[in-house]
Amino acid sequence: MIMDEPRIRAATAADVPAIADIVDQAYRYYIDRIGKPPGPMLDDYAARVSEGTVWVLEEEAVIAAMIVLLLRRIICSSTISRSPPLARA
Numbered sequence: 676m677i678m679d680e681p682r683i684r685a686a687t688a689a690d691v692p693a694i695a696d697i698v699d700q701a702y703r704y705y706i707d708r709i710g711k712p713p714g715p716m717l718d719d720y721a722a723r724v725s726e727g728t729v730w731v732l733e734e735e736a737v738i739a740a741m742i743v744l745l746l747r748r749i750i751c752s753s754t755i756s757r758s759p760p761l762a763r764a
Contacts, residue, residue, distance in 0.1 A: 681733065683731070684730065685731075686729040686731045690731055690738055690741075691720050693741075694724070694738065694741045697738065697741050698715055698720070698741075701715075702715055728744050728745055730742050730744065
């Protein structure tokens with residue numbers, strides 16, 4: 676049996692239930708500790724997916740992991756931009 680290689684891809688709307696399940700599995704244990712759901716459990720993953728900020732790791736047609744990439748800061752090296760470092764917040 677040949678197994679498919681894991682692949683990283685942009686999440687789609689069809690992935691949102693699996694993403695929500697992964698987040699729940701990762702963070703549900705903190706609810707008792709802090710008395711409320713942690714921030715990641717409150718995020719709107721359907722909106723994040725539509726923004727194009729969520730990526731998933733797919734193994735054997737199963738979503739095994741997810742990451743939300745939120746660009747907060749960009750800093751360019753002067754060796755790349757040929758000018759003093761540039762930062763945008």
